[in-house]
Amino acid sequence: MNDAQIIDILNTRFSGQVRDVTNPAVRRIFFTVEPKDLLAVVGGLKEAMGLWFLSTISGVDAGESFEIVYHFGHDHGNLNLRTRIPKADPHVESITRTSRGDPLRTRAPGHVRNGHRSYPRPASSPHVRRLAGRELPPPQGLEVRAARGGHPRR
Amino acid sequence: MKFQIPIGPQHPALKEPISLRMTVEGEVIRDADIRLGYNHRGVEKLAEQKNWIQNIYLMERICGICSHSHSTCYVQGVEKLMEIEPPRRGIFIRYLVSELERVHSHLLWLGVAAHEAGFDSFFMYTWRDREVVMDLLEMISGNRVHYAINTIGGVRRDLDEGQIKKIRDGIKILRERSEFYLKIGSTEPTFVGRLAGVGYLSKADAIALCAVGPTTRASGVAIDVRKDDPHAFYDEVPFDLITADTCDVLGRTVVRIKEVLESYKICEYIVDNLPAGDIAVKAPKKAKPNEVVSRYEAPRGENIHYIKANGTDKPERVKVRAPTLGNYAATVVMLRNGFIADIPLIFAAIDPCICCAERVVELVDARSGEESVVRFSDLRALAAKRRPVRSVKGNVPWPL
Numbered sequence: 001m002n003d004a005q006i007i008d009i010l011n012t013r014f015s016g017q018v019r020d021v022t023n024p025a026v027r028r029i030f031f032t033v034e035p036k037d038l039l040a041v042v043g044g045l046k047e048a049m050g051l052w053f054l055s056t057i058s059g060v061d062a063g064e065s066f067e068i069v070y071h072f073g074h075d076h077g078n079l080n081l082r083t084r085i086p087k088a089d090p091h092v093e094s095i096t097r098t099s100r101g102d103p104l105r106t107r108a109p110g111h112v113r114n115g116h117r118s119y120p121r122p123a124s125s126p127h128v129r130r131l132a133g134r135e136l137p138p139p140q141g142l143e144v145r146a147a148r149g150g151h152p153r154r
Numbered sequence: 155m156k157f158q159i160p161i162g163p164q165h166p167a168l169k170e171p172i173s174l175r176m177t178v179e180g181e182v183i184r185d186a187d188i189r190l191g192y193n194h195r196g197v198e199k200l201a202e203q204k205n206w207i208q209n210i211y212l213m214e215r216i217c218g219i220c221s222h223s224h225s226t227c228y229v230q231g232v233e234k235l236m237e238i239e240p241p242r243r244g245i246f247i248r249y250l251v252s253e254l255e256r257v258h259s260h261l262l263w264l265g266v267a268a269h270e271a272g273f274d275s276f277f278m279y280t281w282r283d284r285e286v287v288m289d290l291l292e293m294i295s296g297n298r299v300h301y302a303i304n305t306i307g308g309v310r311r312d313l314d315e316g317q318i319k320k321i322r323d324g325i326k327i328l329r330e331r332s333e334f335y336l337k338i339g340s341t342e343p344t345f346v347g348r349l350a351g352v353g354y355l356s357k358a359d360a361i362a363l364c365a366v367g368p369t370t371r372a373s374g375v376a377i378d379v380r381k382d383d384p385h386a387f388y389d390e391v392p393f394d395l396i397t398a399d400t401c402d403v404l405g406r407t408v409v410r411i412k413e414v415l416e417s418y419k420i421c422e423y424i425v426d427n428l429p430a431g432d433i434a435v436k437a438p439k440k441a442k443p444n445e446v447v448s449r450y451e452a453p454r455g456e457n458i459h460y461i462k463a464n465g466t467d468k469p470e471r472v473k474v475r476a477p478t479l480g481n482y483a484a485t486v487v488m489l490r491n492g493f494i495a496d497i498p499l500i501f502a503a504i505d506p507c508i509c510c511a512e513r514v515v516e517l518v519d520a521r522s523g524e525e526s527v528v529r530f531s532d533l534r535a536l537a538a539k540r541r542p543v544r545s546v547k548g549n550v551p552w553p554l
Contacts, residue, residue, distance in 0.1 A: 024444055024445070024446070025234050025446065027383060028446065030445065052361060052362075052364075053377070054364050055364075055447075055449070055456060055458045055475060056458050056475030056479075056480075058471070058473035059473075060462060060470075060471045060473075061471075069460060069473075071447055071458060071460065073379075073382065073383065073449065073456070074382075075382050078383065078449065080447055
């Protein structure tokens with residue numbers, strides 16, 4: 001898959017949702033979506049291209065609005081999704097519904113906050129509950145390890 | 155019965171300030187909470203006030219261990235913005251320093267891991283041998299930590315035949331020692347017994363939580379910017395992508411030692427195929443309005459710089475995502491169901507660099523819950539209030 005094919009997917013599958021697609025350098029694709037379409041586009045890209053690796057999220061002070069850039073890494077190119085939110089109401093829907101992420105922010109609602117709070121979600125959100133109930137490796141107590149022949153104190 | 159144990163933000167076991175709150179049941183960790191934001195260096199804001207060249211030295215100071223990673227990630231982004239291509243000799247020298255830096259970082263980590271595991275003789279061995287690579291870096295760049303070898307459009311120092319010979323000799327010694335470390339790291343019963351099964355991170359979790367670097371490769375995820383998004387000359391260099399499937403601290407150790415061996419291969423390829431010619435091209439003072447995303451595989455994982463130009467000699471925005479931040483979410487999962495005694499080992503296994511990853515934008519008063527944004531002028535006023543101008547040293551009475 002090359003840049004032209006990725007741009008083609010963006011323009012055909014997400015027509016009406018994606019605009020201003022640019023390709024300033026090889027493997028670097030930037031495009032803009034409206035905040036209301038954010039979840040639909042991120043979810044759609046995950047399905048269409050297996051876009052699972054979110055490198056980081058950047059924020060740019062663009063005068064009357066904030067520009068939020070989601071940097072996705074992919075084997076075939078790097079997709080940078082851009083959206084703008086007004087300064088008067090600086091909120092954007094979290095993409096944790098489509099991409100599981102930051103358990104840090106979710107359990108630390110009232111302390112010195114980090115600028116990288118990628119997924120601002122309340123601790124009571126369904127996502128956090130799902131995270132808590134996830135299947136984890138079985139606890140390995142000392143007696144379990146000792147029974148396996150391991151040193152009980154490792 | 156569950157209760158919480160706070161570790162940090164200031165703790166003898168921590169080299170940098172971070173707060174870890176462990177919910178424990180007996181000695182088993184049931185949940186972990188990482189609280190960040192105890193550092194703010196204002197690097198990104200400062201970058202907006204400095205020109206393209208000055209920012210190289212600022213970026214280099216983001217980290218004291220992978221300083222070259224940040225400056226390289228920055229300059230390769232700026233070079234794209236300015237549409238200039240460094241000469242091949244310059245590229246080869248730049249990434250020679252990158253790979254030597256990876257070796258020194260991994261050897262440093264190996265020593266730290268050995269120390270956390272209670273294997274201090276291993277720590278001393280690895281740190282002794284790290285001096286070999288530090289000496290090589292000093293010979294190439296003139297510096298042991300902040301190499302200052304990058305410039306926009308290439309590098310600032312060339313290599314001569316004598317230096318190339320010393321690099322070859324150094325790599326020969328290091329390879330021999332690293333193979334010995336691989337043997338120890340993967341077979342020494344007490345060391346393996348201490349690391350195996352500790353800090354489990356499944357492949358699915360590594361993918362879902364976007365972990366990076368050796369942490370995720372040790373969970374069987376083959377991800378490396380040098381392979382996935384090859385920059386500079388990495389598409390022509392023969393090296394293998396190292397992964398492990400044990401998903402634990404032992405896997406992370408083995409991955410790092412094997413990566414060191416791959417770095418030697420890359421260094422040898424560089425010195426064997428070093429092209430003749432210039433080491434740098436002249437760069438313009440200004441960059442056209444545009445934006446760029448630069449990715450670089452630092453020793454700890456993917457480093458990313460987002461740079462936006464507005465046509466002046468200064469960037470409009472520089473965003474830095476250090477690899478440690480990408481691994482914090484996975485660390486919480488690794489800590490769960492582990493033991494209290496494993497906390498230092500699990501946390502050290504991501505090779506954290508806390509100050510690299512910190513960006514505070516908002517302060518919350520712990521007592522009142524009041525939120526505020528502190529501006530630079532506020533900080534200055536606060537500093538002046540707390541530390542009023544004092545008399546000069548000569549007037550201060552001798553305390554003893």
